[in-house]
Amino acid sequence: MRINIAGIVVLLILNVLVDLYIARAIKQRTKRRGVLQAFYGVCGTSFVLLVLMMVMPLKGAPDDLFITFTWTLLAFVALLLPRYLFTVVDLIARIPQLFHRKRLRAVSIAGCVVAAASFVMILWGAFVTRYSMQVKEVTVEIKDLPEAFDGYRIVQISDMHVGSYGTDDSFVRKLVEKVNSLDADLIVFTGDMVNRHSDEIRPFIDALSGFSAPDGQLAILGNHDYADYFYPNDNRAKENDRARLINFYSMTAFDLVLDDYRTIYRDNDSIIVIGVENIGRKPFPVYGNLESAYPDLSDSTTKILLSHDPYNWHNDIADHADKNIALTLSGHTHAMQTRLLGWSPAALIYPEWAGLYSDKSGRSRLYVNIGTGTVGTPMRIGATPEITVLTLRRAK
Structure with a gap:
């Protein structure tokens, strides 16, 4: 498997921007430090998973290592997709602010729900649907x-x-x-x-x-x-x-x-x-x-x-x-x-x-x-x- 360096760089930049946006949103909406710390933990874990995937020698790799790579990829996607979905929905909620109106709080809440649902769906797809018929x-x-x-x-x-x-x-x-x-x-x-x-x-x-x-x-x-x-x-x-x-x-x-x-x-x-x-x-x-x-x-x-x-x-x-x-x-x-x-x-x-x-x-x-x-x-x-x-x- 060839590593697309340009793609990795773009992904890293997007991740940084998304994570900065979410961290700022958390700081604005809650004073609970534990929430922000948990989010930083997710970000750090995602980075570690990405590095692991990049350094795994997949060319001619034994089957056990290749399977480990696929599960690492799954974990990375499970942590990445919810953040992207939340960011997209929350940005939609902020559109009224361009016209000096309040953020659509219900839409922001929907962003949290969509993000959580995507995480659950990925896990369900890996451990339930995959083994169904x-x-x-x-x-x-x-x-x-x-x-x-x-x-x-x-x-x-x-x-x-x-x-x-x-x-x-x-x-x-x-x-x-x-x-x-x-x-x-x-x-x-x-x-x-x-x-x-x-x-x-x-x-x-x-x-x-x-x-x-x-x-x-x-x-x-x-x-x-x-x-x-x-x-x-x-x-x-x-x-x-x-x-x-x-x-x-x-x-x-x-x-x-x-x-x-x-x-x-x-x-x-x-x-x-x-x-x-x-x-x-x-x-x-x-x-x-x-x-x-x-x-x-x-x-x-x-x-x-x-x-x-x-x-x-x-x-x-x-x-x-x-x-x-x-x-x-x-x-x-x-x-x-x-x-x-x-x-x-x-x-x-x-x-x-x-x-x-x-x-x-x-x-x-x-x-x-x-x-x-x-x-x-x-x-x-x-x-x-x-x-x-x-x-x-x-x-x-």
């Missing part, structure tokens, strides 16, 4: 779906990022148990099993062997599964790590589909499930090739595509008449691990970031699963780990 039932109508597949159930999970749990496989085991209870015909995993390198999957192989569905368990790779973040400048090391990950996958219940396809039969009918390696928008890598994954993408066979990054559907499939792909299943976005009142900051980056989408013609659908794991900060605020049950229906 939501099952989303989605019906997808597909034109010319073979009759034998009307009512076919696909359970999709995505973005486990098992390395974020260290060696604790308890959440993954609960996930396996829950998925297996959903009466799926097929289970699919749409990429990002690990964070940085293949060895992260080792403690979870036994748990991942527990997935079971009548038509099998298919998986693809995501952008984190190529060791780009662990060996950024060593292509040979990345290739070797990818080979190890593929070997580890062979010890689990999953069948990796890498620029290839599988045929699923029901009576005399069949559908195709295509899996591609990662095809992402910069700065994310492109390893996959959809055209080489299946011989004739325009044929009339009902086709379902597993592609980690929804960009692939948005850029290469939606409203492309030569790509007859009825449904694409993706992950990647995590809803940026934050979703409040149906909105996520992911919407500022991804046109399709969670849920079911359709192209203009209505011919092709996309479902984006927000994943079960975390990367970066180990928290999920409102973006509860998702298990999706997609029921295919023949469009009338």
